[in-house]
Amino acid sequence: MSRAEAASPEETVPRAEAVRGVSPLWTFGLLRSELLTTFRRWRTLALLAVLAAVPILVGIAVKIETGDGSSAGPGEGGGPAFISQITNNGLFLVFTALAATLPFFLPMSIGVVAGDAIAGEANAGTLRYLLVAPAGRTRLLLTKYATVMVFCLVATLVVAVSALTVGAILFPLGDLTTISGTRISFADGLGRALLIALVVAASLMGVAALGLFVSTLTNSGIAAMATTVGLLITVQILDQIPQLHALQPYFFSHYWLSFADLMRDPVYWDDLTKNLGLQALYAAVFGSAAWARFTAKDITA
Amino acid sequence: MAPYESDDSTSAGETDDLRAGRRKAARYVVPVAVVGVAAATIGLVPALADSGDPNLPKISAQQLIEKIAKSDVQQMSGTVKISTDLGLPDLGGLESSLTSGATRGSGDGSSADPSAKLTELATGTHTVRVAADGPDRQKLSLLENAAEYSLIHNGKDVWGYDSRSNSVYHSAGHDSADARKKQEQAPATPDQLAKEALKAVDGTTSVSVQGTAQVAGRDAYRLVIKPKDTGSTVGQITVAVDAKTGLPLKFTLTPASGGAAVIDAGFTQISFARPAASTFDFKTPKGAKVTEDKGHENGSLKGDGRHGAPGKDLGKGMPGKDLGKDLGKGPGGMNVIGEGWDSIATFDTGGKGVPSGSEAGGQFGGFLDSLGDKVTGKFGSGTVFKTRLINALITDDGKVYVGAVDKDVLVKAANAG
Known part of the structure; x- marks a missing residue:
């Protein structure tokens, strides 16, 4: 893994300082070095590039398809949410892109980053060195989780910003119509887009905690990533089976698309709060499970 | 990967004494407790939030x-x-x-x-x-x-x-x-x-006020409407009426x-x-x-x-019209037989009427046959299509009887008509 070479110059500095004593600031140093390691990795950059490419592809496809003046999407309203509105207002590309990436691309990249968080270190043989520093396992785990959450936010914002840029270049902007048929100003729409991006990032909290827990179970980074992504796909499939409707409200992906409720006027909060509550529950359950596992684990690598 | 791969339980067994092992196991109590608290919250909060039926002055x-x-x-x-x-x-x-x-x-x-x-x-x-x-x-x-x-x-x-x-x-x-x-x-x-x-x-119809309820956070009376006729498929209708404004807040129709x-x-x-x-x-x-x-x-x-x-078409036979339309037949002149809950709408589809499977033909015909019950009576023979609320009798000579009533009442009406 390239991690060791890439990380060592940044990591040695804060860790050397830390020997003098544990201060709260030190946690930020750890977080900063974790963030730098994560975001300097080619793998992370490639994931972000793929995410940025999705809105570009959607935007160009819609532009080509509607070049002759017809409206986007099949007349009966198929395709991702909001796609029929893109030609009228580029801002809708943000919502369409998020709706298109949320079921798979976003959680998959979160699964890769979260699954790699602990297991990847163990695999590369760097985990024990991280623990030599007086950080404590709990603090290291929290830092790892915080890093994954920052990645969630960055990944979502990459999609949103890329979509907004493409939307602004290819399509007109301006006042927009909410899905309830009322009109809001462009500034209001932009605010809602930002809010939606935040909600989407928060929707990934559950997957992030799940990935981190899986990551503490194994010493193989690849195995942890594959397990997390596999679980993600399994849950998405189970969420489609009507016979399981009694269980479905407890699947972490069940309320993901509720972010579209922010585009109603007035906003319909029921499913949004259910989604956020469910994500918090997943974060608490799998976060504490990861803590129980990680703090009790023998670090052999 | 392989050289680093280790089975934690074996190494734990080798190095740790029993007490340390217990202490480690005790940590898993935390996620289990979180699940427990969450389950209890999901189960109990609706029960606690349901503060019982409100006390309201009696009303007829x-x-x-x-x-x-x-x-x-x-x-x-x-x-x-x-x-x-x-x-x-x-x-x-x-x-x-x-x-x-x-x-x-x-x-x-x-x-x-x-x-x-x-x-x-x-x-x-x-x-x-x-x-x-x-x-x-x-x-x-x-x-x-x-x-x-x-x-x-x-x-x-x-x-x-x-x-x-x-x-x-x-x-x-x-x-x-x-x-x-x-x-x-x-x-x-x-x-x-x-x-x-x-x-x-x-x-x-019998109408009574049966207790109170909370609907959407407002105190409401429960008005219960029951058909006296036994032939109706309607069990009862419960309407929760807002105590302050008189606006109906909830409508529930249970079948007989x-x-x-x-x-x-x-x-x-x-x-x-x-x-x-x-x-x-x-x-x-x-x-x-x-x-x-x-x-x-x-x-x-x-x-x-x-x-x-x-719901509001109960006893008016409108669903019959829809059924007729769905089957592609324009309804003829419609008559209503009977009164109140037992009223039955009847109309003539004109001509040979509907649906024996072989006539309608193909997949659709077989499907129609599988849905209905064959009945015979003085009127000849026909097919009864059932739902939990509305039943329809379609005779072989093209007459349709529809109502929120059970099969016997439909057959009786067909015999009379």
Whole structure:
């Protein structure tokens, strides 16, 4: 893994300082070095590039398809949410892109980053060195989780910003119509887009905690990533089976698309709060499970 | 990877003593406790929040009905949850192709046409938002997955907007009263369902007030309407009436056969504040497909509005009309036999009528046969189609008897007719 070479110059500095004593600031140093390691990795950059490419592809496809003046999407309203509105207002590309990436691309990249968080270190043989520093396992785990959450936010914002840029270049902007048929100003729409991006990032909290827990179970980074992504796909499939409707409200992906409720006027909060509550529950359950596992684990690598 | 791979349990067993192992195991109590607390919260909070039935001054059924009649809520907004379970067989794609075929036949195929959209309310669970500000401005929105269908009445205009396909339906030029009438006919709010149910109250019905309930955070009386006739498939209708305003908040229709409610429509949230003016302000979005109602569709709009409120058509036999239409036969002149809950609508499809499987032919014919029960009587023979609420007898000579009554009553009516 390239991690060791890439990380060592940044990591040695804060860790050397830390020997003098544990201060709260030190946690930020750890977080900063974790963030730098994560975001300097080619793998992370490639994931972000793929995410940025999705809105570009959607935007160009819609532009080509509607070049002759017809409206986007099949007349009966198929395709991702909001796609029929893109030609009228580029801002809708943000919502369409998020709706298109949320079921798979976003959680998959979160699964890769979260699954790699602990297991990847163990695999590369760097985990024990991280623990030599007086950080404590709990603090290291929290830092790892915080890093994954920052990645969630960055990944979502990459999609949103890329979509907004493409939307602004290819399509007109301006006042927009909410899905309830009322009109809001462009500034209001932009605010809602930002809010939606935040909600989407928060929707990934559950997957992030799940990935981190899986990551503490194994010493193989690849195995942890594959397990997390596999679980993600399994849950998405189970969420489609009507016979399981009694269980479905407890699947972490069940309320993901509720972010579209922010585009109603007035906003319909029921499913949004259910989604956020469910994500918090997943974060608490799998976060504490990861803590129980990680703090009790023998670090052999 | 392989050299680093280690099985933790074996190394733990080698190095750790029992006490350390226990301490480690104890950490797993935390996630288990979190799950436990969450499960308890999910289970208990609704039970705790249900603070019991409110104490309200006693009121007679007559007074309560007057209260409903006098109720004049001009400004309100709220969310209604409607569950309809007519016990129709799960037809899957066939059902939707039937209904879409039927609506496409009457409308022009625009997905923003109210007649096409409100048909959806007839099955399953839906969330509907309603807002009203006086007689001139109302809005009804059907919440869908990442989309919404809105029906907006503002002064002279009635707009339908389907956000999924970005298409608009517009009907203008009706005077306000007419438009209001139309608006009233279309949606299925507890209020409208209850008023329709009360119209059916006569000698054949017993009405009583049975306790109180909390609906959408408001104290309400429970009005129970029961048919006295034993032949009806309607078990009872419960209407929760807001104690302060007299507005019906929840409407539940349970079938005589027991089981889950056939129709359950109730507010989950309601506010009597004036909705924002922008709620009713609709401008056609850029690029939307607009369908103008030329006026000749008035009839079809009204007729199809009834799809949305199956409950209020009880005993009027309207579903029979729909059935007839779905089968592709225009209904002939319709008669109503009997009174009250046991009334049966009958009409002649003209000629050889419907559906023995072999006549209709093909897959569809076999399907029809599998749905119905063959019956014979003085009238000859026919097929009874059953749902949990509405039963229909279609005789082989093309007569149709429909009502919210059981099979025997239909056969008796056919024998008499």
